[in-house]
Amino acid sequence: MIGQILANRYQILAKVGEGGMAQVYEARDNLLFRPVAIKVLREQYASDAEFVERFRREAQAAASLSHPNVVNIYDVGQENGTHYIVMEYVKGRNLKEIIRDQGPLPVKMAVNIAQGIAQALNHAHRHKLVHRDIKPHNILITEDGQVKVTDFGIARAASSVTLTQTGIVIGSVHYFSPEQARGQNVEPQSDLYSLGVVLYEMVSGRLPFTGESPISIAMQQIHEDPTPLREINPRVPAALEEVVAKAMAKDPKDRYQSALMILADLRRIDLALKDDVDEATQMIPQLDQFEETAVHTLQGGGGVSANTKTSKRSWLYVTLFFIFFLAGVFWAAQRLPALIFPEEVAVPNLVGLNVEEAAELLTTRELRLDVDKRIFDDEVPVNHIVSQNPPAARQVKKHRTIYVAVSRGPELVTIPNVIGLSLREARVALGRVGLTLGEVLQEPHPMIPTGQVVGQEPAPGQRLTTGVKIDLIVSQGPEPAPSLVMPDLRGLPVEQAMQDLEVLGLKIRNTWPEISSKAYGIILDQNPPANTEVSKGEEVDLVYSSGPTGKPPSETSPTDQQATVDWTPEGGPNLRRADVRISIPPGPQRDVVILVIDERGIQEVYRQQHPGGDTFTVRVEGKGKQVKVQVYIGGEMYKEAVI
Numbered sequence: 042m043i044g045q046i047l048a049n050r051y052q053i054l055a056k057v058g059e060g061g062m063a064q065v066y067e068a069r070d071n072l073l074f075r076p077v078a079i080k081v082l083r084e085q086y087a088s089d090a091e092f093v094e095r096f097r098r099e100a101q102a103a104a105s106l107s108h109p110n111v112v113n114i115y116d117v118g119q120e121n122g123t124h125y126i127v128m129e130y131v132k133g134r135n136l137k138e139i140i141r142d143q144g145p146l147p148v149k150m151a152v153n154i155a156q157g158i159a160q161a162l163n164h165a166h167r168h169k170l171v172h173r174d175i176k177p178h179n180i181l182i183t184e185d186g187q188v189k190v191t192d193f194g195i196a197r198a199a200s201s202v203t204l205t206q207t208g209i210v211i212g213s214v215h216y217f218s219p220e221q222a223r224g225q226n227v228e229p230q231s232d233l234y235s236l237g238v239v240l241y242e243m244v245s246g247r248l249p250f251t252g253e254s255p256i257s258i259a260m261q262q263i264h265e266d267p268t269p270l271r272e273i274n275p276r277v278p279a280a281l282e283e284v285v286a287k288a289m290a291k292d293p294k295d296r297y298q299s300a301l302m303i304l305a306d307l308r309r310i311d312l313a314l315k316d317d318v319d320e321a322t323q324m325i326p327q328l329d330q331f332e333e334t335a336v337h338t339l340q341g342g343g344g345v346s347a348n349t350k351t352s353k354r355s356w357l358y359v360t361l362f363f364i365f366f367l368a369g370v371f372w373a374a375q376r377l378p379a380l381i382f383p384e385e386v387a388v389p390n391l392v393g394l395n396v397e398e399a400a401e402l403l404t405t406r407e408l409r410l411d412v413d414k415r416i417f418d419d420e421v422p423v424n425h426i427v428s429q430n431p432p433a434a435r436q437v438k439k440h441r442t443i444y445v446a447v448s449r450g451p452e453l454v455t456i457p458n459v460i461g462l463s464l465r466e467a468r469v470a471l472g473r474v475g476l477t478l479g480e481v482l483q484e485p486h487p488m489i490p491t492g493q494v495v496g497q498e499p500a501p502g503q504r505l506t507t508g509v510k511i512d513l514i515v516s517q518g519p520e521p522a523p524s525l526v527m528p529d530l531r532g533l534p535v536e537q538a539m540q541d542l543e544v545l546g547l548k549i550r551n552t553w554p555e556i557s558s559k560a561y562g563i564i565l566d567q568n569p570p571a572n573t574e575v576s577k578g579e580e581v582d583l584v585y586s587s588g589p590t591g592k593p594p595s596e597t598s599p600t601d602q603q604a605t606v607d608w609t610p611e612g613g614p615n616l617r618r619a620d621v622r623i624s625i626p627p628g629p630q631r632d633v634v635i636l637v638i639d640e641r642g643i644q645e646v647y648r649q650q651h652p653g654g655d656t657f658t659v660r661v662e663g664k665g666k667q668v669k670v671q672v673y674i675g676g677e678m679y680k681e682a683v684i
Contacts, residue, residue: 042066042081047120051079051127062086067130070115076130077115087124100126102170103193105477109392109428110161112181112191131189136177136239145246145274148281149314149387153434154180155240156307156390157188162236163300164420165193166229173227175235176216177242186434214255214262215248219291222259230293233303237288237296244281245273249289263291280310304393311390312402390433391426391445399426403443413444417452419508424448451506458501459494464515467494471511479510483517491518527581529571535562535585535629535653542581549650550580552629554587554675561588562628585629617668619684621659628653631675638671639663 042053043066051068058065063080070077086092097117104114116127136154140146146154158180165172172179172193181189214222218234221227241249249267252258267289270282284306290296297303386406391399400410413430421427428446431437454474459467468478489495496514499505525545530538539549555565566584569575617639625631635647647659661670663684672680 042123046071047079047123047125048116048118051077051116053079063126068127070127078128078130080126080128082124087122093119093124096124105168106165106170106193108161108164110157110188110190111164111193112189114193128191129189131181131183131191133181133183133187133189136180136182136243139182140177140242140246146243148244148277149311150434151240151243152281152307152311152314153186153387153390154182154188154243155236156304156311156392157433158190158236158239159300159304159307160392161188161190162229162232163304166232166300167420171227171229172232172235173221174213174216175232175239176213177239180239186432214258215250217259217262218293219263220293222262228293229300230296230298233288233297233300234290234293236300236303237285240281241267241270241285241289244277245270247273278310278314280306280313284310308390308393384439385436386439388429388431388433388435388437388443391429391443392433393421393425395422395425396445396447399445407439408437409440409442411442411444412447415447415449417450417507418448419451419506421448423450453504454507456497456499456501456503456505456511459497459511459513460501462494463492464494464513467497467513475507476505477508477510479512482512482514484514485518485520486516487519489516489518491516524574524576527567527569527571527573527575530564530567530583531571533564535564535583538564538583539630546577547575548578548580549583549630551582552631552675553582553584554629555584556589557586558589559586561586583629615664615666616662617665617684618660618662619670621661621670621672622656623651623659623672623674624656625651625653625674632673634673635659635661636671636673637661637663638669639667640665 043055045053047053047068050070050072052071053066053068055067056064057067057078063082063086066079066081068077068079069075082093082096086096100114100117104117107113112131113129114126115129118125118127158175162172162175170193172190174192175190179190179192181191183189216235216238218227218231221231238249250258250261250265252261270277270285271279284303288296288303297306386408388408389402389406391402394402396410396412403410416427418427425448426445427448430444431441437443452475454476456476457470457474459470462470464481471478484495486495493516494513495516498512498514499509525547528541528545530541533541535552542549557563557565559565563586564583565586568582569579575581621635623633625633630650630652633647633649633651634645637644637646641664646661651657662668663670668684670680670682670684671678
């Protein structure tokens with residue numbers, strides 16, 4: 042697919058990975074001039090119409106998520122049988138690769154990553170979306186340490202695939218919750234169980250359950266407890282071991298009941314963790330006395346001369362200066378490197394904390410806080426941190442300033458009036474103000490065209506937060522006509538059958554004569570059959586008796602008794618016109634067809650149904666020296682003449 046352009050927009054550049062369900066490519070969005078990742082379904086899934094439809098619905102649901110810890114889905118589409126998802130392009134590695142390369146991760150790093158996953162799950166669960174396949178392969182760590190969870194909604198579509206399809210269950214069974222292994226309904230607590238397994242693997246470097254087959258691992262998930270974390274890694278805090286144990290409880294009722302609850306415990310552990318810093322204490326020795334004192338006395342005389350005293354004082358000053366100079370050099374050697382090249386510390390995760398808590402936490406790391414901007418946010422409370430720069434877990438120098446964006450609370454918008462718009466127009470109008478389309482109900486309406494919005498909830502004009510779903514009622518058009526029961530017309534005269542059908546609001550479509558021992562004009566058969574459901578206005582076909590001779594009792598010849606055609610030729614040498622006068626014999630309604638055969642070929646110039654006994658005139662014309670006219674009544678030719 043390299044070089045191919047999907048949707049006349051996404052240019053495939055290179056293959057960057059593959060999984061059990063899809064292959065992933067790096068691409069370029071030629072419309073918005075940005076890099077994207079495109080996940081293309083494998084052929085065995087793309088050929089399953091039911092799976093593709095479920096996959097499309099779930100991917101569209103996941104596209105409603107917008108969070109710093111979630112890989113955004115931009116588009117879903119298909120082209121020439123190729124089904125694909127366009128996603129945010131993330132530069133970095135997945136968590137499985139990091140664990141494989143580094144082994145057990147530092148406790149603080151693992152806790153920071155787990156917090157990012159928990160925040161993504163909290164956002165998804167609030168939007169009624171369960172991931173179903175949380176595992177290190179679906180956790181991306183960017184080059185600057187940001188945690189990104191991918192494949193939201195896609196796992197739900199994959200859950201319908203059977204256990205025999207490799208790459209789906211085999212790749213995930215190590216992280217399945219017990220209820221998933223049993224095939225039961227999956228709730229948000231199932232994602233939290235998988236998060237516990239991921240956290241266990243990060244700090245221990247190994248999976249809690251392993252086996253020779255997926256079935257044996259699934260049975261361990263249901264019945265066995267993992268080895269306690271601190272037996273594998275004694276450096277794991279007891280509080281973190283308790284968090285993992287609670288997240289991996291067999292009964293969902295014993296686990297954390299929301300991602301917000303496990304996030305709160307992880308943040309408490311993060312605040313309690315301190316970096317181990319070994320600082321050697323350097324002492325400058327105190328100078329209480331000089332080791333040596335040079336005293337020069339004069340030879341002769343009993344006293345010390347003035348020059349001798351001045352010399353002693355000078356030597357004392359020089360000595361003291363030299364000592365303090367050495368002490369200063371010694372102090373500078375110990376302290377200046379720390380001032381010029383300060384020690385590095387890990388940036389803590391501030392997202393979700395209020396400004397005061399964040400400032401206090403940074404002070405313990407000898408870092409500073411600066412509120413860079415204040416933004417609207419539907420989920421983060423007022424005065425709490427939405428994002429930070431540098432991100433959590435980044436190593437920075439002490440005394441560095443950490444810039445944060447602080448929530449102003451949810452942004453309120455006015456609900457627009459979308460009544461009278463089409464469903465597509467209403468979706469666009471809601472999206473312009475930050476609202477989303479909720480449930481769409483269909484209701485019949487006698488006056489409003491099909492597909493037009495006739496109601497909305499909440500009502501227009503109200504002030505709501507962005508992201509709220511607006512439910513719409515869409516017209517189905519007029520109510521279908523009430524159903525009727527087709528009467529049994531067999532044995533009735535044609536005239537009476539026609540009257541009965543007219544009373545019921547039904548119409549005659551075709552009638553056919555059939556030779557029978559029954560009297561002329563008696564109904565022999567009907568379509569639709571008797572006692573079947575029909576709608577008002579529906580057309581009915583009838584077969585009636587033409588008697589034993591196939592003629593009405595008063596008829597002796599088809600030409601003289603069943604139809605009369607009078608010709609009145611007129612016109613010039615190359616144009617012929619005639620008035621065709623036709624009399625329909627008494628009886629049922631019949632089809633009348635008139636054909637004109639001239640130099641242009643055969644033309645049907647008249648076709649209409651007429652009741653028995655009707656008399657009417659039709660003007661016909663033809664070109665050429667000889668024009669032939671044929672009259673058909675009830676499917677039989679009754680008259681042919683040249684005009």
